[in-house]
Amino acid sequence: MIYRLELLLRTLARWLSRSEWAVRLLGLAKSEEPPAAAGLVIIQIDGLSHTQLGRALERGRMPFLRRLLEREGYRLHVMYSGVPSTTPAVQGELFYGVRQAVPAFRYLHRKSREIRVMYEPAAASAVEADLAKAGAPLLAGGSSYCDIYTGGADEAHFCPSSFGWDAVLRAANPLALAFLFLTNAFAFLRAGALLVVEVVLALTDVVRGLIGGHELAHELAFVPSRVVVCVLLRELMTIGAKLDLARGLPVVHLNFLGYDEQAHRRGPGSAFAHWSLKGIDDAVARIWRAAKGSARRDYDVWIYSDHGQESVVPYAKQHGRTIEEAVAEIFEGPTDEAAEAEAPSGAGEQARRARLLGGKRIQRLIVTAPEPEAPEARGRVTVVAPGPLGFVYLPEGAAAGPRDGLARALATKAKVPLVLAKDGAGTARAWTEDGAFTLPKDARAILGADHPFLEDAARELVALCRHADAGDFILCGWRAGAAACTFPAENGAHAGAGPEETKAFALLPADAALPERPHDQLRPADLRAAAFAELGGTATSMARPPGRAAGDGGTLKVMTYNVHSCIGMDGRHSPERIARVIARQAPDIVALQELDVGRARTRGIDQARRIAQHLEMDVHFHPAIHVEEEQYGNAVLTHLPMRPVRAGRLPGLPRRPQHEPRGAQWVTIEANGTEIQVINTHLGLSRQERVAQAAALLGPDWLDHPDCRGLVILAGDFNATAASPICRRLAGRLRDSQAGLDGHRPAKTYFGRYPLARIDHVFVDPATEVVGVEVPTTKLARVASDHLPLVVTLALGRDR
Numbered sequence: 001m002i003y004r005l006e007l008l009l010r011t012l013a014r015w016l017s018r019s020e021w022a023v024r025l026l027g028l029a030k031s032e033e034p035p036a037a038a039g040l041v042i043i044q045i046d047g048l049s050h051t052q053l054g055r056a057l058e059r060g061r062m063p064f065l066r067r068l069l070e071r072e073g074y075r076l077h078v079m080y081s082g083v084p085s086t087t088p089a090v091q092g093e094l095f096y097g098v099r100q101a102v103p104a105f106r107y108l109h110r111k112s113r114e115i116r117v118m119y120e121p122a123a124a125s126a127v128e129a130d131l132a133k134a135g136a137p138l139l140a141g142g143s144s145y146c147d148i149y150t151g152g153a154d155e156a157h158f159c160p161s162s163f164g165w166d167a168v169l170r171a172a173n174p175l176a177l178a179f180l181f182l183t184n185a186f187a188f189l190r191a192g193a194l195l196v197v198e199v200v201l202a203l204t205d206v207v208r209g210l211i212g213g214h215e216l217a218h219e220l221a222f223v224p225s226r227v228v229v230c231v232l233l234r235e236l237m238t239i240g241a242k243l244d245l246a247r248g249l250p251v252v253h254l255n256f257l258g259y260d261e262q263a264h265r266r267g268p269g270s271a272f273a274h275w276s277l278k279g280i281d282d283a284v285a286r287i288w289r290a291a292k293g294s295a296r297r298d299y300d301v302w303i304y305s306d307h308g309q310e311s312v313v314p315y316a317k318q319h320g321r322t323i324e325e326a327v328a329e330i331f332e333g334p335t336d337e338a339a340e341a342e343a344p345s346g347a348g349e350q351a352r353r354a355r356l357l358g359g360k361r362i363q364r365l366i367v368t369a370p371e372p373e374a375p376e377a378r379g380r381v382t383v384v385a386p387g388p389l390g391f392v393y394l395p396e397g398a399a400a401g402p403r404d405g406l407a408r409a410l411a412t413k414a415k416v417p418l419v420l421a422k423d424g425a426g427t428a429r430a431w432t433e434d435g436a437f438t439l440p441k442d443a444r445a446i447l448g449a450d451h452p453f454l455e456d457a458a459r460e461l462v463a464l465c466r467h468a469d470a471g472d473f474i475l476c477g478w479r480a481g482a483a484a485c486t487f488p489a490e491n492g493a494h495a496g497a498g499p500e501e502t503k504a505f506a507l508l509p510a511d512a513a514l515p516e517r518p519h520d521q522l523r524p525a526d527l528r529a530a531a532f533a534e535l536g537g538t539a540t541s542m543a544r545p546p547g548r549a550a551g552d553g554g555t556l557k558v559m560t561y562n563v564h565s566c567i568g569m570d571g572r573h574s575p576e577r578i579a580r581v582i583a584r585q586a587p588d589i590v591a592l593q594e595l596d597v598g599r600a601r602t603r604g605i606d607q608a609r610r611i612a613q614h615l616e617m618d619v620h621f622h623p624a625i626h627v628e629e630e631q632y633g634n635a636v637l638t639h640l641p642m643r644p645v646r647a648g649r650l651p652g653l654p655r656r657p658q659h660e661p662r663g664a665q666w667v668t669i670e671a672n673g674t675e676i677q678v679i680n681t682h683l684g685l686s687r688q689e690r691v692a693q694a695a696a697l698l699g700p701d702w703l704d705h706p707d708c709r710g711l712v713i714l715a716g717d718f719n720a721t722a723a724s725p726i727c728r729r730l731a732g733r734l735r736d737s738q739a740g741l742d743g744h745r746p747a748k749t750y751f752g753r754y755p756l757a758r759i760d761h762v763f764v765d766p767a768t769e770v771v772g773v774e775v776p777t778t779k780l781a782r783v784a785s786d787h788l789p790l791v792v793t794l795a796l797g798r799d800r
Contacts, residue, residue: 084496
């Protein structure tokens with residue numbers, strides 16, 4: 001009854017859904033795959049380092065992300081962005097599997113002799129065309145928002161190659177657009193209010209900038225860009241993603257730019273930058289809820305950052321001249337005329353982001369830097385320095401000259417913290433004020449012994465020097481022991497090999513099938529592999545807590561779980577979803593009830609084997625019902641050595657043959673040198689049945705059998721509360737694991753969404769110590785079955 005009511009309410013909610021109606025009225029295509037098909041939402045928070053995320057969580061700036069960690073079974077991973085630590089490089093690796101797709105955000109393309117800026121459509125499209133030859137696109141069939149590349153997405157919005165929503169809106173019926181506006185009126189009003197707040201904050205920022213000595217025109221020009229990127233673009237992306245989730249697109253990728261925009265301007269730890277995280281956190285929460293409520297796909301949501309930022313001081317502020325002027329003096333000698341630079345160092349790239357919104361009216365509000373010019377055959381040294389990583393290109397065909405002398409001059413006279421140039425195969429030369437070095441051999445002297453990615457960063461700096469489009473000299477604004485600088489006018493920067501700019505994060509469900517790797521940290525290629533596994537249904541590895549081996553450390557995790565034939569509270573049949581619920585708890589032993597094997601109602605799937613395959617566990621299944629090819633019953637799963645002892649039916653009521661037959665199974669499992677007797681059962685619905693069945697379990701065939709000694713576990717769905725006569729009788733032989741544990745209040749397990757009763761139990765012999773009990777109440781657990789799992793942690797290796 002409760003299950004049917006839940007289905008009715010969900011159906012009504014879908015019928016009333018604003019996103020569902022918008023999809024219909026806009027005529028958007030919908031997924032035709034089964035509702036249990038895997039889907040993935042990948043959310044990038046641009047520029048947020050692992051360190052700054054930790055501070056934001058501590059300060060309450062991101063309450064929803066904290067909830068994911070504390071209540072939804074997510075884990076926070078360190079991710080190494082790679083060098084260069086820029087969005088185009090990271091997305092090239094994530095979307096196509098290519099490292100160092102570009103040497104920087106802005107660089108000289110040597111073949112065409114054009115300055116490529118990765119927010120420009122031609123540049124982004126040209127690079128992506130090359131990437132597409134190297135690897136399968138991650139976002140095929142899906143959508144992409146505010147990314148450098150489309151990633152092969154069928155629909156790309158607010159990307160350099162596809163500004164705004166112009167195509168969708170032009171094709172839409174005006175009435176449909178009116179409906180979209182009205183049904184999202186609150187979101188638009190909310191965005192309007194936030195725009196006002198952001199304008200006030202921006203004007204405050206202008207005042208602070210003026211006090212700091214910045215030019216009034218430059219400060220005012222930044223206000224519209226900041227407001228558009230931090231609020232309007234974020235809200236439109238969120239609305240678009242919710243529509244895509246209602247449609248059931250297989251993969252959706254979004255890139256929230258607000259924090260990175262603010263951090264460039266005022267620094268990665270500034271109050272202004274962290275203020276933007278509250279809005280991003282709220283947008284993530286809305287997208288997550290839309291994903292979990294989608295009727296057309298079984299979505300997971302991943303959150304990551306592409307890189308962090310270093311706190312820096314602009315080079316011109318440190319030295320009273322631009323890097324272009326300093327380089328020109330070294331290569332061309334002192335002159336009264338400043339060297340011609342392809343873009344003013346103070347212009348930066350951030351203001352260009354607002355152009356992604358599209359629309360002529362919006363563009364009139366936004367001041368962007370002038371387009372960089374190609375050096376044409378000027379015969380002069382070209383400097384391209386878009387951040388703390390800059391390039392010096394010698395004239396085409398020019399002799400390199402005394403390289404060591406020029407590099408030393410850049411390090412000593414121009415005061416560039418670190419100068420690099422390619423050397424022999426697998427090495428690079430490095431110059432600082434302290435002298436010349438070789439990478440990767442001298443990595444500790446250049447990057448510091450405490451660099452979190454010392455070997456990888458050194459190796460990738462060497463590779464960067466050999467990139468086809470890197471400069472003849474690479475100028476680095478960061479090195480260990482020197483004051484960090486950047487070449488444009490900004491207070492937060494990234495692109496180089498600094499510990500903060502390369503230390504990104506990934507916030508993933510605990511069961512994400514991450515590939516094996518030599519280090520604990522992830523990199524974009526690892527996310528790519530895990531995403532393909534998730535979307536392709538090949539994610540089989542159960543993720544375990546770091547450092548915890550199976551049955552090791554003196555503890556054992558036992559789970560009992562009635563899986564309702566793998567049919568969730570949304571009516572969706574999904575053994576994979578059940579496997580994810582189990583995997584996120586990383587149990588050693590799992591007792592499952594209500595499994596279908598070969599039954600027509602669940603498409604003939606062997607649910608026990610399917611779940612075991614996903615978890616990489618062995619399984620022993622016992623059918624309580626076996627009619628021709630169809631079976632229905634219970635199973636024990638474990639990754640530990642297991643052998644079956646006994647399986648059979650429990651007594652029913654002779655006068656009620658129509659009642660569902662019930663059974664039990666007994667297996668022996670070995671863990672950490674301890675032999676464990678595990679009995680899994682599912683008792684009947686009537687009190688008389690349960691009395692007879694409990695008596696049988698206490699009899700000589702089961703618990704009173706001479707071999708049923710030592711560490712004994714009786715688990716299952718007893719259809720009876722702890723206060724019932726049968727549970728009290730069982731507790732006379734064994735101990736209720738939820739009773740008597742210090743600091744634990746017994747938790748209810750039925751039904752899933754709003755648990756009302758405690759009818760799933762794990763009983764253990766009195767000599768076994770219970771050290772932990774948990775009933776997961778994550779969104780996933782509450783929808784996957786009409787029961788919640790019960791997880792009990794037992795002590796092993798103690799004197800009995």
